[in-house]
Amino acid sequence: MKTSIQIEVRPTEIDVMGHVNNAKYLEYMEWSREDWYNCTGLPFDVFTEMGVGTVTVNININYRKEAKLGQKLTISTEPIRKGRTSFVLKHEIYNEQNQLVADAEVTCCTIDLKARKSVPLPKELAAHFA
Template identity: 80%
Template sequence: METSIQIEVRPTEIDVMGHVNNAKYLEYMEWSREDWYNKANLPFDTFTEMNIGTVTVHIAINYRKEARLGEKLTISTKPLRKGRTSYVLEHVITNEQGERVADAEVVSCTIDLTARKSVPIPETLARQFEG
């Protein structure tokens, strides 16, 4: 399942170069990831009830085009692949012209919240990666 959110670039997200600060793109992706979990019926509470947490362990991001104040951006999220304890979500940020502003692959791992060690991906999450 692919989901997307839309945002408008705010003044607090602009750096001295007059465009969106690189760290803000990670926030945009985090907001979209949270939306993806919710639309997949996997809100934070569901994981907590299973005593499972999701931890971001690696992000590979490409900055393709600058975004500026007031621009409307779409951030899309979709599952790419999964392993035994980790999985990859892809984020793509586009502007109103449909141009790719940034993209990233985010690797997350599922952990036992008590032991703080990795555990196999729960079936409810694993199903999101099926055809």
């Protein structure tokens, strides 16, 4: 399932170069990732009830085009592959002209919340990967 959210670039997200600070793109993607979890029926509290958490272990991001104050951006999230204890989500950010602003692959790992060690993906999460 592919999901997307829309945001408007705020003044606090702009750096001295007059465009969105690179770290903010990671926040945008995190917001979209949380929306993806919610839309798949796996919000934070469901994982907690299973005794499982997800942690980000790697991000490979490409900055393609600058975004500026007031622009409306669409951030999408979709599952692309899974392993035994990890999975990869793809994010894309587009501007109002449908130009790719940034894209990333984010690798997450599922962990046992008490032991703080990796565990196999719960079947509820694994089911969302082809």
